[in-house]
Amino acid sequence: MSDLAVTIESADPRMRAVVTPEGVAVSVRLASVGERATALVLDLLILIVALIVVAIATAVAGGHVGRTAGILLMFVLRVFYFAGFELAWNGRTPGKRMASLRVINRRGGPLTPAAVIGRNLMREVELFLPLSLALAGDAAIAAGPWTWIATLTWVGVLAALPLFNRDRLRAGDMVAGTWVVAEPKPVLLPDLAAVRSAVYAAPAYVFTAQQLVVYGVKELQVLEDVLRSSGQGTTALQGDVARRIVRKIGYVHPDGGGAFNERAFLEAFYAAQRRRLEAELAFGRRRRDKNDR
Amino acid sequence: MALELKSAQFRREREGVWRELETLVARAERHGMGSLDGDSLARLPTLYRATLSGLSVARAISLDRNLLDYLEALCARAYLCVYGVRERPSALLAAFFAWRLPAAVRGAWRAIVLAFIVILAGVLAAWFLTASDPAYYDSFIAKGVQQGRSFDASTEALRASLGGGGKDVDELGAFAAYLFSHNAQIGILSFSLGFALGVPTLALIFTNGLMLGAFLALFASRGLLVELGGWLSIHGPTEFLALILSAAAGLKIAGAVLFAGREPRLVRLARDGRDAAVIMMGAVMLFLLAGLLEGLGRQLVVGMAARYLLGWSIFAAIVAYFCMAGRERRP
Numbered sequence: 196m197s198d199l200a201v202t203i204e205s206a207d208p209r210m211r212a213v214v215t216p217e218g219v220a221v222s223v224r225l226a227s228v229g230e231r232a233t234a235l236v237l238d239l240l241i242l243i244v245a246l247i248v249v250a251i252a253t254a255v256a257g258g259h260v261g262r263t264a265g266i267l268l269m270f271v272l273r274v275f276y277f278a279g280f281e282l283a284w285n286g287r288t289p290g291k292r293m294a295s296l297r298v299i300n301r302r303g304g305p306l307t308p309a310a311v312i313g314r315n316l317m318r319e320v321e322l323f324l325p326l327s328l329a330l331a332g333d334a335a336i337a338a339g340p341w342t343w344i345a346t347l348t349w350v351g352v353l354a355a356l357p358l359f360n361r362d363r364l365r366a367g368d369m370v371a372g373t374w375v376v377a378e379p380k381p382v383l384l385p386d387l388a389a390v391r392s393a394v395y396a397a398p399a400y401v402f403t404a405q406q407l408v409v410y411g412v413k414e415l416q417v418l419e420d421v422l423r424s425s426g427q428g429t430t431a432l433q434g435d436v437a438r439r440i441v442r443k444i445g446y447v448h449p450d451g452g453g454a455f456n457e458r459a460f461l462e463a464f465y466a467a468q469r470r471r472l473e474a475e476l477a478f479g480r481r482r483r484d485k486n487d488r
Numbered sequence: 489m490a491l492e493l494k495s496a497q498f499r500r501e502r503e504g505v506w507r508e509l510e511t512l513v514a515r516a517e518r519h520g521m522g523s524l525d526g527d528s529l530a531r532l533p534t535l536y537r538a539t540l541s542g543l544s545v546a547r548a549i550s551l552d553r554n555l556l557d558y559l560e561a562l563c564a565r566a567y568l569c570v571y572g573v574r575e576r577p578s579a580l581l582a583a584f585f586a587w588r589l590p591a592a593v594r595g596a597w598r599a600i601v602l603a604f605i606v607i608l609a610g611v612l613a614a615w616f617l618t619a620s621d622p623a624y625y626d627s628f629i630a631k632g633v634q635q636g637r638s639f640d641a642s643t644e645a646l647r648a649s650l651g652g653g654g655k656d657v658d659e660l661g662a663f664a665a666y667l668f669s670h671n672a673q674i675g676i677l678s679f680s681l682g683f684a685l686g687v688p689t690l691a692l693i694f695t696n697g698l699m700l701g702a703f704l705a706l707f708a709s710r711g712l713l714v715e716l717g718g719w720l721s722i723h724g725p726t727e728f729l730a731l732i733l734s735a736a737a738g739l740k741i742a743g744a745v746l747f748a749g750r751e752p753r754l755v756r757l758a759r760d761g762r763d764a765a766v767i768m769m770g771a772v773m774l775f776l777l778a779g780l781l782e783g784l785g786r787q788l789v790v791g792m793a794a795r796y797l798l799g800w801s802i803f804a805a806i807v808a809y810f811c812m813a814g815r816e817r818r819p
Contacts, residue, residue, distance in 0.1 A: 213564070216571065219540050221564045263661035270669035274676065274772075284520075285568065297568065301758065305571045308580055309588075310758075313765030319673075320680035349684065364754075366683045370741055371765070372758025378517075379561030383506070384554045388493050416553045423554065469551050470493055476549060477494070 211362070211374070214303045223376040225363055226296045231375055235322075238290030242276050273323070278315040282308055286373075295378040301362075302372060314367035321366050325350045387422055388466040399453050400463035406444040407471040413484035415472060418465050430458075437461050495550035502542050506559070509535040509566055516569045536566040584766070587814025592766040594810065599736035599743065606690050607732065610697020611704065618705035628702035637703075643710040650712070650719040664783020671727060672775040675734035679768045682738025685745060689738040693731060700728075718795040723782035725803035730774035737764040737771065774806065 209227070212220040226234075246269060253265030280288040286298035286306050298314070300306050328347050357365045368374055421436050437457035440446070448455050475482060512528050512535065524532070543559040550556065593600070617624045622639040637649055674692070681688035707716040744760040745753065781799070789795055 213567075215540065215563075215567050217537065217540055219544055219563070221540075221543070221567055222560050223564050259659055259662050263665045266662060266665040266669055270665075270672065274672070299568065307762065309762040309765045309769075312769060313761045316676055316765060316768055317680045317683060319676045320683060324677070324680075353684065366680075369754060369757050370683065370761030372754075372761065379564050381554070381557045381561045383503075383510075383558040386496050386499055386552060386555070388496050388552070389500075412551055415551055419553055466493070469495075472551055473493065473495055473549060476551065 211376075213299065213301075216303065223299070223379065226294075226375040226377050228357055228363060230294050230296055230377065231357070231363070234288070234290035234294040234296050236290070237293050238277065238288050241289055242272065245272055245276070274316070277318065278312050281306075281311045281315065286311070291375075295380070296375050297378050298373050298375055300372060301368075301374050306373065310371035310373055314371035314373055317365070317367035317370055320350060321354050321356075325354045384423060387419060387462065388469050400446075400460050400467075401449070402444075402446070402464065402467045404471075406446060407468055409444050409485060410468060411482040411484040411487050412472060415465070415468050418461065418468070422461055422465060433457055433461055440464060495546070495552060495555075498545065498549060499552070499555060502538075505535055505538050506542065506562060509539050510562055513562070513565045513569055517565070521569065532566075533570060536563075536570050539563055539566060584769070585813075588766050589770045590810050590813040590815075592763040593733065593770065595763055596736045596740050596767055599739040600732055602739060603690075603693055603732045603735040606735075607693050607697040607700075607728065610694040611701035614698040614701025615705045615708075616701075618702045619709065622706075622709070625702050625706060628698045637706065639706060639709075643712070646707065646710055646712055647715065650715050660784050660787055663787075664779045667782050668776050668779025671730070671779065672772050675731055675771050675775055676768065678731070679734045679738040679741075679764070679771070682735075682741035682764070683745070684742075686739050686742025689735050689742065693735045696731060715792065718792040719786065721799035722786045722789060722795045723778045723799065725799055726774055726781060726806065727778035729803065729806065730771045730778055733767055733771040733774065737767040740764045740767070777802070 207224075209225045210222045211225055212222050214220050249265060249268045249272065253261050253268075255261075256264075277288055281298055284292070287296070291297060298306060298311070300310065325347070328343070328350060353366055356369075357363045362368075362374055364374060418436070421433060424432065434457045437460050440461075472482060508531070512524060512532055515523055515528075516532075521529075539559065540563050543556075543563050546552075546556055546559055614624070614628045618628065625639055635649070637646060641649075674696075678689045678692045681692065704713070704716065707713055740760050741757065741764050744757040748756040751759075781802070785798065786795075789798060
């Protein structure tokens with residue numbers, strides 16, 4: 196488990212571990228308030244359009260059947276729009292899908308229908324009540340300005356709840372035991388230390404054991420980022436990093452080693468450094484960074 | 489090949505499985521689990537577990553961050569597919585009615601009793617106050633919703649307002665739908681206000697009790713209590729039961745916040761919140777039933793005895809269901 200603690204603590208503060216039923220902790224990134232606001236606005240737009248369509252269709256259809264269906268549809272849309280989609284799409288609504296978000300169970304189990312319904316019924320007090328109070332109009336304000344202000348403050352605090360807790364939980368999430376995470380979508384890139392026969396057959400850059408104890412895992416992974424970066428200024432950046440490493444570890448390029456190429460040097464150093472640190476890892480020693488002795 | 493890194497070799501050997509899982513998960517995410525054929529469905533858990541164990545190994549032997557991030561993400565995505573909402577809707581519905589709902593209602597009996605007492609207190613308070621001074625009536629029932637039923641109205645007018653059939657039969661469906669959506673909205677509000685420590689929930693149902701009490705006082709003063717009883721009986725018991733259940737669900741949430749006991753507050757809240765949601769779903773269904781009874785039944789069933797009989801036998805059936813159903817099944 197110490198391994199895991201390292202993985203989680205070194206990541207950014209929005210990462211959370213979810214323990215799967217198999218007992219493996221998988222990390223997920225919590226959705227930011229901005230992402231959730233985006234998803235909510237998209238959903239509300241869709242909801243409003245749907246309500247308008249229902250209203251128009253009801254008016255066109257007319258008659259008592261149209262009116263009955265209209266009232267029921269309005270109710271179902273308002274109360275079950277979010278819950279229905281989250282049930283059907285495994286924790287996603289159209290807005291969340293567009294924003295690449297998803298509701299999951301905080302304890303790691305399956306997302307139950309009761310949880311989905313509970314978290315969405317709470318929207319009544321978190322979303323619809325503040326909205327209708329804010330739009331209450333002059334009559335309500337004139338009738339009791341202080342009551343109006345007090346109620347608005349009260350529900351305003353509820354609505355702003357996600358801003359005040361570490362896990363960005365809204366009241367509905369607390370009641371349902373859920374949280375909203377970003378859909379993870381990383382891509383598997385080629386292994387930088389994969390065998391390239393040319394490099395291994397005649398290694399142009401050779402490092403001594405002394406040169407490989409300078410850096411730790413953190414620096415290795417920064418180097419990985421540098422090697423994987425692309426676009427403008429990459430060459431300059433890599434050149435800069437290569438020169439700094441050469442100075443720091445006291446690397447001397449052998450005479451017969453051919454021309455010094457910064458990119459090739461970095462790749463060779465990355466492979467050698469990773470081999471060394473992974474070998475230490477196999478013996479249970481994880482050198483976190485250059486200061487970890 | 490002796491020079492190859494252990495972690496690179498590990499990746500080379502396992503990558504096929506990961507890629508296969510990634511393809512399946514991507515398809516399930518885009519088109520739903522239904523789009524996977526039987527073969528893929530059978531492979532999914534195997535691939536998922538293999539990848540999960542791959543992640544554990546990679547954490548122990550590899551320092552390739554891209555690989556670790558990829559495996560983390562792939563495992564998280566596959567986990568969401570494998571452990572999503574998987575039961576068929578029909579099975580879920582059956583379990584809901586067979587034991588989840590009655591068990592949740594029974595589990596909330598304290599909150600139900602409290603909500604009942606608060607409503608009853610509202611009814612009695614308004615009844616006594618209005619009986620002693622009719623001027624209170626207007627403060628309990630706003631002028632806008634009185635529909636002519638006030639102390640200014642004649643006894644005959646009040647008696648006539650309890651009849652049926654006043655409305656066009658064609659309009660009854662829309663009327664029932666309106667009553668349902670309006671009342672269910674109030675129920676959902678009283679549920680969700682439970683998060684605000686339950687005080688607004690209690691205030692809301694107390695206010696509803698006050699309205700009923702004032703109403704009873706008005707009709708009692710004219711000797712129309714029995715007739716009013718029939719008029720209310722047809723839907724009233726069901727509707728008030730639904731309101732009490734909504735409030736009880738809200739109070740359960742409030743209780744979890746206030747009296748978490750030894751558990752962390754969020755854990756307790758999550759557990760009780762799900763039961764509360766189940767109760768609330770039951771309450772919404774009762775509101776639908778009450779809306780039908782009020783919108784259709786009251787206009788179509790006009791006989792006094794028939795109204796009492798219909799209303800209270802439905803109520804008794806619901807209470808019996810909540811008390812008895814699903815006792816042998818443990819969640």
